[in-house]
Amino acid sequence: MGSGSLLEFASKRARLAGKSILDSGNPWFVPLDRLRSDAHLRGKSLVSFANYDYLGLSDRPEIKKASAEALERHGVGALGSRLVGGERSMHSEFEHAVADFIGVEASLTLVSGYLTNLTIIPHLLGVKDLLLIDELCHNSILAGAKNAKAELVAFRHNDLEHLESILKEKRGSFRNCLVVVEGLYSMDGDIPDLPKLLELKYQHNAWLLVDEAHSFGVLGKRGRGISDHFGEDPNDIDLIVGTLSKALVSCGGFLCARQEIIDWLRFTLSGFVYSVGLSPVITATAHAALDIIAAEPELPEQLRVVSEMFLAKARAAGLNTGPAIGRAVVPVMFGDLRSTMLASQELLKKDIYAPPIVHIGVPKDLPRIRFFLSSRHREADIDKAIAVLKEQDFQAAPAMESVF
Numbered sequence: 001m002g003s004g005s006l007l008e009f010a011s012k013r014a015r016l017a018g019k020s021i022l023d024s025g026n027p028w029f030v031p032l033d034r035l036r037s038d039a040h041l042r043g044k045s046l047v048s049f050a051n052y053d054y055l056g057l058s059d060r061p062e063i064k065k066a067s068a069e070a071l072e073r074h075g076v077g078a079l080g081s082r083l084v085g086g087e088r089s090m091h092s093e094f095e096h097a098v099a100d101f102i103g104v105e106a107s108l109t110l111v112s113g114y115l116t117n118l119t120i121i122p123h124l125l126g127v128k129d130l131l132l133i134d135e136l137c138h139n140s141i142l143a144g145a146k147n148a149k150a151e152l153v154a155f156r157h158n159d160l161e162h163l164e165s166i167l168k169e170k171r172g173s174f175r176n177c178l179v180v181v182e183g184l185y186s187m188d189g190d191i192p193d194l195p196k197l198l199e200l201k202y203q204h205n206a207w208l209l210v211d212e213a214h215s216f217g218v219l220g221k222r223g224r225g226i227s228d229h230f231g232e233d234p235n236d237i238d239l240i241v242g243t244l245s246k247a248l249v250s251c252g253g254f255l256c257a258r259q260e261i262i263d264w265l266r267f268t269l270s271g272f273v274y275s276v277g278l279s280p281v282i283t284a285t286a287h288a289a290l291d292i293i294a295a296e297p298e299l300p301e302q303l304r305v306v307s308e309m310f311l312a313k314a315r316a317a318g319l320n321t322g323p324a325i326g327r328a329v330v331p332v333m334f335g336d337l338r339s340t341m342l343a344s345q346e347l348l349k350k351d352i353y354a355p356p357i358v359h360i361g362v363p364k365d366l367p368r369i370r371f372f373l374s375s376r377h378r379e380a381d382i383d384k385a386i387a388v389l390k391e392q393d394f395q396a397a398p399a400m401e402s403v404f
Helices: 006-016 019-024 032-041 061-074 089-102 113-124 139-147 160-173 194-203 226-230 259-268 280-295 298-316 337-349 379-391
Strands: 106-110 130-134 151-155 177-182 207-211 239-243 253-257 329-333 368-372
Touching: 061 280, 089 106, 089 253, 089 280, 106 113, 106 259, 113 139, 113 177, 113 207, 113 239, 113 253, 113 259, 130 139, 130 160, 139 177, 151 160, 160 177, 160 194, 177 194, 194 207, 194 226, 253 259, 280 298, 298 329, 298 379, 337 368, 337 379
Parallel strands: 130 151, 130 177, 177 207, 207 239
Antiparallel strands: 106 253, 239 253, 329 368
16 A cells, blocks of 8 residues: 655655744745845845855956856857767866866866765775765765765764774775765864874775865865865875865866876766766856966965954854864854754844754754855954854853864
8 A cells, every 4th residue: 555645755754854943934045135135225234154155256257257258158058968069178177277276187077066976986886895984974975875885884073093993893804995084074164184094094005085075275275175284195085076166156066086087987987977067157167266266375364364263252252163173164053953043043133144054964962053154254244143142042052172
């Protein structure tokens, strides 16, 4: 006997997923243009701590000009898979620029950052392989891991002693081993110990994949990512995954690796071969943004100053910022769901948009407001947000110590 209609199934699943949370107001899917317009009509300005424009490039005239020129020259649409009809010269030009900026041999772009993890992880591993991921890795990594045929083991967040113990116990029983971490964790704002990871990689003959979605353009003196931050050779990382939707203010994903690896993936990676290439406007936007980042190394430094300022002021106000190191992402933790929702609502009343992050995005007992910082945020913006959170009794969660 059937279990009912799809409508009934969806309704039930929505209730189980926490539909009641919305009863007190829906802080998600709020049109940012509407918020800005409403604030302007009241003679105010909206401050958003909810977007990925870490280096403040989304309104740069050079990028708008490059996008318009690409639209005029190439039209709209991706046209097809790059393998058979969708290839444009601008694709390889941008990929060379990405590789040169990071300091690796080659790169390959895909139409989605999420898709990049989803397709690359199962492509690399089979039934005789071992996959080790940080327990707080992004859902795209988890989804890719679940699609892989390898044995999957999650190690405690940023606990490389735990990772080492798993490697010692299990590595010898498998053909290949892939370790997956993030360069900057998007919910907690902390980073892994890359030098130690590289040490373990070579000791145990493992491969290392680092998702630099939030660390590209952010970490390091020139914004080249976690290897730049620690002074390591990026070529020691077997695979670097990135996105075009954060610092590069566009949309899509990319992979970086040795040239021979990229050449192999170009003909075999299903998420690349069986999908379209980047559209001209998206490619031109990302390339123009990359050119600016390369030419203006002061941008990551400005972001560092703003991020550390927010972190210091939040901690001085007694707010729980978890293990954040003060680079682009700083969470403020709360003791329960209600407190988190109320805090977000109070911020919005003051024309500050910072939506709550609750289960399923984070563990049920660790709701938070995640503040995305930009090099364009002013000290007055930060002071205003901190003041709102400090003035209200939101029952902040007990403080956590940073691992760095």
